[in-house]
Amino acid sequence: MPITVRIPPPLRRYTGGVETVETSASDLSGLFDSLEKKFPGIKQALCAADGAPQRFLNIYVNDEDIRFLGGNQYTFKDGDEVLLIPAIAGGSVDPRHPAARSMSSRD
Numbered sequence: 001m002p003i004t005v006r007i008p009p010p011l012r013r014y015t016g017g018v019e020t021v022e023t024s025a026s027d028l029s030g031l032f033d034s035l036e037k038k039f040p041g042i043k044q045a046l047c048a049a050d051g052a053p054q055r056f057l058n059i060y061v062n063d064e065d066i067r068f069l070g071g072n073q074y075t076f077k078d079g080d081e082v083l084l085i086p087a088i089a090g091g092s093v094d095p096r097h098p099a100a101r102s103m104s105s106r107d
Helices: 009-015 028-038 098-104
Strands: 003-006 020-023 057-061 081-086
Touching: 003 028, 009 081, 020 028
Parallel strands: 003 081
Antiparallel strands: 003 020, 057 081
């Protein structure tokens, strides 16, 4: 029962640049273990010590947020496509930049 896992650019440093992986994992725990076996060190970027997905990691199965499909209890089906998307935070604007001054004047 193969599923396809899409690895986004921020996580490819763990995969040596590999963009797509096939695995026969049946659930998230198995997926994390399978990826760790192929790419040692990636698991720490994907899940917390208790095995739950990192809170900043969004997981989609066939374009649906896995949280709405049952979360950790979801069982992958043959042909599922899994996309792992780490949240990326923005920075702050330099207070000397004109945009920062105009934003602060709105307060």
